[in-house]
Amino acid sequence: MSVRVVVADDQELVRSGFSMILEAQPDIEVVAEAGDGAEAVAAVERYAPDVLLLDIRMPVMDGLDAARRVCARSACKVVMLTTFDLDEYVYEALYAGASGFLLKDVRRDDLVHAVRVVAAGDSLLAPAVTRRLVADIVRRRREEAAADVTPQRLEVLTAREVETLRLLARGLSNSEIATTLFVSEHTVKTHVSNVLGKLGLRDRVQAVICAYETGLVAPGSP
Structure with missing residues (x-):
């Protein structure tokens, strides 16, 4: 089954270029393109894609607002597109x-x-830049006293699930975690699923943010 994708960018050349690259793959299908955030949200609602490539800065509705709506209303995975690796909107995204x-x-x-x-x-x-973003998210949130998360939040996890979360925060893949913990990759997938479910998290990115916010992992730690 093909991976269904919507490409949203207000620059036609960028949008069509990405679409051409993806369409050339036998397992990927671009089901729609969008020139602004509102069109992106509408395309997701109409075509129910698996992935939305979403530019952050767009007219009518910016990518941040579009991401909020798509993530709240669907199971579609959102990947933000940006010109700058430290664009402030990426944190909110x-x-x-x-x-x-x-x-x-x-x-x-x-x-x-x-x-x-x-x-x-x-x-x-x-990518190292993503880990840097996660660390900076936590620093900003703590400085602004905007995060209301305590270490007690992790008490719902088993010891092995806590260790899995710690390794996730270090950027390890499922196979790497399996090797580290001397368990099967299937077992790791179960642990990851349990971590997300018990903590009410959407995906691994939010799990990593949670690990930093609760102090399980400190920015800059190996």
Whole structure:
């Protein structure tokens, strides 16, 4: 079954370029394109795609507002597109439920890989820039006293689930976690699912943010 994708960007050349790259893949289908946030939300509602590539800065409705609506109303995974690797809107996009972000100058192979990874239920956590974003999110939230999360929140997890969350926050994949914990990858998937369910989190990105906010992992820790 093909991965269904909507590409939303107000720059036609960027939008069509991404669409052409993705359409060339045998397992990916671009079901719609959108030129602004409102069109993106409407396209998701109409076509029910697996992944939405969403530009942050767009007319009519910006990508941040569109991401909030899409993540709240559907199971579609959102990947934000930005020109800047430290765009302030990316922080809010992750909190809104986005599964990660890509720079617009992303390489062809990385774009295709990102769509497949997110569609499979994973998140874009490997790039160093994403880890830096997560750490900065927590720093900003703590400085602004906006986060009301306590370590007691993790008490619902078993010891093995806590360790799984800690390894997630370090950016390890399921296979890497399995190797570290000496368990099967299937067991790791179960632990990850339990962590998300017990903590009421949408995906691995929000799990990583939770790990930082609760102090389970400190910014800069190995």
